[in-house]
Amino acid sequence: MNHHLKIDHADAINPDPIEILKQEHQRTLQGLATIERTLQYLDSLPSSTALKRCLVEQSRLRDWVNELSQRMLLHFLMEEEALFPVLAEYIGKEDGPIGVMLEEHLKIRSALLNWKRGVNVLCKLTGSARDRVLREVTSVGNQTIAQLRLHMSKEDQILFKICDASLSDEEKKQVTQKLQVIEKNVL
Numbered sequence: 001m002n003h004h005l006k007i008d009h010a011d012a013i014n015p016d017p018i019e020i021l022k023q024e025h026q027r028t029l030q031g032l033a034t035i036e037r038t039l040q041y042l043d044s045l046p047s048s049t050a051l052k053r054c055l056v057e058q059s060r061l062r063d064w065v066n067e068l069s070q071r072m073l074l075h076f077l078m079e080e081e082a083l084f085p086v087l088a089e090y091i092g093k094e095d096g097p098i099g100v101m102l103e104e105h106l107k108i109r110s111a112l113l114n115w116k117r118g119v120n121v122l123c124k125l126t127g128s129a130r131d132r133v134l135r136e137v138t139s140v141g142n143q144t145i146a147q148l149r150l151h152m153s154k155e156d157q158i159l160f161k162i163c164d165a166s167l168s169d170e171e172k173k174q175v176t177q178k179l180q181v182i183e184k185n186v187l
Helices: 017-044 051-091 097-122 127-166 169-186
Strands: none
Touching: 017 051, 017 127, 017 169, 051 097, 051 127, 051 169, 097 127
């Protein structure tokens, strides 16, 4: 069974950059649901119950959180370097939707880093120390998931609609090319 949350833009049906980013959001939301179920499972287990299964789930959680973090950092980079500069020509960068998204990117980056650190510590612990860290990891994880969902909803419902209304087909093509270059260089 494949437990990867990896997103591949090569299978994007539509080369429109907004559709590419929306599709990535949908796949990320599916991955968040998987991570959330794992957090709930781990949080429901006493430290002495099903230790082997718990270790497997912790390992999966670590892999998924690391992968999610990498993908979100790439996603943010793609928006910040490919989409936002073109859209800023129409709506500005500092104030308004782009400024809000940039601020949220900083907060989510920080939350993902804290979550990754917590999960890595969790995977090394047992007993009551594990239980304490698990509560922290679960709390940070649930908060981060909520932040990501809200952020993606804002982009889908506000920012991407502005993009669709503002950007010409040629500008969208340029953004798509930049997205592909960024992804190729990072991956």
